[in-house]
Amino acid sequence: MVMEEVLKNLQSTAELLAAVQTDLVRQWDTQTLDRAFQWALYCQLLYARFNNKKTIRSIMEKHLQTTNESLRATFPGHMDVSFGDLSRCQHLLLTRLLKNPVLPRTHLKVLVGSLSPMEAHENEPEDSKGHVEQLIACRSASRVLTAMPVRTNASPGVDAEFQGRLAEVQGRLLMETLDALFGGGGEAHAAHELLDEMLQRCEEEDHVVLVIASALRRNINTPAATASRGFILNWLQQNEQLLQNMCLHVPLDHIMSHVKENLEFRARYCVVLKRWASDMTFDIDEGEWVPTGTTAGVSFQKLTNHFAALVETSPLLREEVEKELNALKMADGDFDVEGLSVWGDLLEVLSK
Structure with a gap:
């Protein structure tokens, strides 16, 4: 491999990473997108090959510095590319593409897919899907994750x-x-x-x-x-x-699996449920418990669904929960009249 050719290719890739932050991506087609990922992968291979060769690495670092100076003059706001960045060059490319507001939506769908980057449409080039699939498997996916x-x-x-x-x-x-x-x-x-x-x-x-x-x-x-x-x-x-x-967003069956497996999570989850309940007030006109501003979106029905799922996980947990709810009801005056104690009304529902 001739070093002059390597440096030329390295410069071309740095120029590519600068270009993807501009309006130039409006003109890209899927083949251009695929070639861009191929160049990025090439630079990752360069990093793997020359990272531990101090002399060659030094030459490449100096060439990148010169290239960055030139790019800063051509592309305002250019973000320098260091030799260390080459190890995650595909991630830099994907990150900058996703952050560019003019990226065509068709390209966004290729990169994001219908449900995951590994699910693409029949007419999309296989190489593009393959490159994104490699990205997902790589540790530095955090760079993509936080930039989306x-x-x-x-x-x-x-x-x-x-x-x-x-x-x-x-x-x-x-x-x-x-x-x-x-x-x-x-x-x-x-x-x-x-x-x-x-x-x-x-x-x-x-x-x-x-x-x-x-x-x-x-x-x-x-x-x-x-x-x-x-x-x-x-x-x-x-x-x-x-x-x-x-x-509020995770399905109850998934929450219950975490409750069973993680005692610390169970304890914190119970605190959450008690916070939801304590922040409710009884609406006389509606004849039901309603959430305050701090727990918007948590209806009394949703609250009872959570408690019902919780006590069904084990007889011992049911006993513990009912014991605590009884104690809270007693602290409210131990009334059996609907609307006077959210704890009492919760117990009433759970007992049915």
Whole structure:
């Protein structure tokens, strides 16, 4: 391999990564998209080959510095590409494509797919799907995960559908990344940073909840997957509002599986349910318990559904829950009149 040719190809790829942040992507077709990922993969191979060869690496680093200087003059706002970035070049490419607001929606569908990046349409080139599938399996998927946009300027129906699909993709990416981390020996610190960064970068917390819910719905029982789910649940316990929102979005059967497997999650989940109940007030005109502003979206029916599912998980847990509800009812005056104690009314429903 001639070094002059390598440096020329390296420069071309850096120019490509600069171009994808501009209006030039409007002119791309699917073949151009595929070739872009091939060039990115080529640079990852360069990194793997020359990372430990100090002399050659130094030459490539200097060439990249010169290229970056030229690109900054040509493309305002250009983000430099370092030699270390070559190890995740496909991720840089995908990240910059997804963050570009002028990216054609047809290309977005190729990258995101109907439910996951691995599901594409018959007319889409196989190579593009293959490159994205490789991205999902790679540890540095966190770079893609935290950069995926939440677009709120589309029409309500289309936008809701797109956000749902996007959450499915991000949930899969999240679990794939965590599985890779824990499967490689348990990188708890890196996993914590990934989740925190995702929460900080996403403008809408509800979307983060959808991503978490999607991740937790994945039924894969490997040691790494179990560790990933446990880590997410522990992380949720540090953010009560996020945990409450997650409990509203995740199906009850999935929540109950976590209740059975994770005692700490069970304890925090019970706290959430009691918070929902204590924030309710009885509406005399409607003749029912209604949520206050802090628990909007939690009806008394939803609350009883959660408690009913909880006590059905085991006779012992039913006994513990009913004992605590009785104690709370007594603290309210131990009245058996509907509407005087939410705890008493909960017990009445659970006893039927």
